[in-house]
Amino acid sequence: MHVSHLQLADYRSYEAAYLELEPGVSTFIGPNGQGKTNLVEAIGYVATHSSHRVAHDAPLVRRGAQRAVIRAAVVRHGQTALIELEINPGRANRARLNRSPNTRMRDVLGILHTVLFAPEDLALVKGDPGERRRFLDELLTARAPRYAGVRSDYERVLKQRNALLKSAAAQNLHHRGGRDLPTLDVWDEHLAQIGAELLAARLALVAELQPLAAKAYGELTATQDPISLRYRCSATDEELDTTNRPQLVEILRAALLRARPDELRRGVSLVGPHRDDLQLWLNDLPAKGYASQGESWSYALALRLAGFELLRADGDDPVLLLDDVFAELDAERRRRLASYVRTAEQVLVTAAVPDDVPQELSGARFRVTGGSVERER
Numbered sequence: 001m002h003v004s005h006l007q008l009a010d011y012r013s014y015e016a017a018y019l020e021l022e023p024g025v026s027t028f029i030g031p032n033g034q035g036k037t038n039l040v041e042a043i044g045y046v047a048t049h050s051s052h053r054v055a056h057d058a059p060l061v062r063r064g065a066q067r068a069v070i071r072a073a074v075v076r077h078g079q080t081a082l083i084e085l086e087i088n089p090g091r092a093n094r095a096r097l098n099r100s101p102n103t104r105m106r107d108v109l110g111i112l113h114t115v116l117f118a119p120e121d122l123a124l125v126k127g128d129p130g131e132r133r134r135f136l137d138e139l140l141t142a143r144a145p146r147y148a149g150v151r152s153d154y155e156r157v158l159k160q161r162n163a164l165l166k167s168a169a170a171q172n173l174h175h176r177g178g179r180d181l182p183t184l185d186v187w188d189e190h191l192a193q194i195g196a197e198l199l200a201a202r203l204a205l206v207a208e209l210q211p212l213a214a215k216a217y218g219e220l221t222a223t224q225d226p227i228s229l230r231y232r233c234s235a236t237d238e239e240l241d242t243t244n245r246p247q248l249v250e251i252l253r254a255a256l257l258r259a260r261p262d263e264l265r266r267g268v269s270l271v272g273p274h275r276d277d278l279q280l281w282l283n284d285l286p287a288k289g290y291a292s293q294g295e296s297w298s299y300a301l302a303l304r305l306a307g308f309e310l311l312r313a314d315g316d317d318p319v320l321l322l323d324d325v326f327a328e329l330d331a332e333r334r335r336r337l338a339s340y341v342r343t344a345e346q347v348l349v350t351a352a353v354p355d356d357v358p359q360e361l362s363g364a365r366f367r368v369t370g371g372s373v374e375r376e377r
């Protein structure tokens with residue numbers, strides 16, 4: 001798939017921007033702070049309905065404006081879908097598909113697939129478990145949009161359950177072991193059921209990612225260093241060896257029972273997919289805390305490339321967004337990454353310095369300065 005047009009109104013530093021894009025490689029060059037990342041962020045937003053840089057939408061709207069609009073034409077298998085997103089911080093965002101006003105946000109999720117590589121990816125390896133959970137969940141949702149619903153159902157259950165636990169903690173109910181809290185039993189069951197669905201999907205995804213990430217890491221670094229992805233579930237100390245949902249429901253139910261006194265004391269949910277982690281191992285050591293800067297960065301790239309391979313195997317190349325990644329790599333790794341990604345249907349690259357972009361990625365070139373984007377001829 002590829003994006004053939006992008007139009008922005010009041011998005012970040014852009015009052016108005018319009019670009020025509022082609023399949024193949026396009027490079028966006030310009031000095032720091034001119035709006036290169038804002039462009040790829042906007043395309044990523046169309047795919048995931050979130051930004052890789054901020055957790056909330058407010059910074060996406062141009063200072064002084066009320067709302068931002070992103071319009072993107074996405075060409076898939078010869079058909080064009082016109083997606084329009086209106087970002088209204090503090091209020092519901094709105095979507096239109098092919099100009100139809102009767103579109104829900106979730107109707108346009110999963111039309112455009114992107115894989116974004118950015119300096120922030122280092123947090124995949126070095127950051128909190130939430131970064132890795134988000135990586136898995138975004139990939140799940142790209143492959144099967146219904147997981148957006150599963151994730152938001154899970155978030156809702158968690159919020160309700162936490163509110164209940166918080167008020168129980170305030171009333172010191174843990175002294176009675178929570179026996180007279182039938183509503184908590186109901187929320188436990190919801191959490192176990194929906195949590196198991198998410199857990200099963202994540203475990204299956206990790207199993208698929210493992211060989212692809214190992215291959216990508218080997219190719220990027222030209223080493224045989226073994227990497228392994230291990231899903232750590234908060235419900236058990238052992239490594240889970242099943243993706244069977246009824247079994248996972250049982251495991252979560254039992255863990256919730258065990259955790260209840262602690263949860264009532266602390267007033268938060270301590271068990272479930274929101275507390276899990278994807279541990280990344282390199283050479284039989286956890287990458288977090290042991291891997292070098294260069295190894296961590298290659299690991300993060302390998303995870304993104306594995307995601308790319310999975311989406312590609314599902315039948316359509318995602319659009320690759322490479323935001324300022326070459327500056328972080330030595331010449332050899334730049335070349336290796338470039339030859340890996342240049343086979344994708346569309347690759348959009350940003351760089352402050354043209355020389356950072358390997359020759360393998362020559363293509364259309366755009367100059368970005370002060371909120372305007374011009375194609376170089």
Ligand SMILES: Nc1ncnc2c1ncn2[C@@H]1O[C@H](COP(=O)(O)OP(=O)(O)OP(=O)(O)O)[C@@H](O)[C@H]1O
Nearest residue numbers: 012013032033034035036037038059061062063352
């Ligand atoms: N909501 C906003 N309203 C107005 N301007 C904004 C908004 N958000 C970001 N900006 C501006 O956008 C610019 C940053 O754009 P961007 O991150 O795309 O830069 P870049 O060209 O990728 O730079 P670098 O090469 O340093 O990564 C900054 O000048 C910032 O002040």
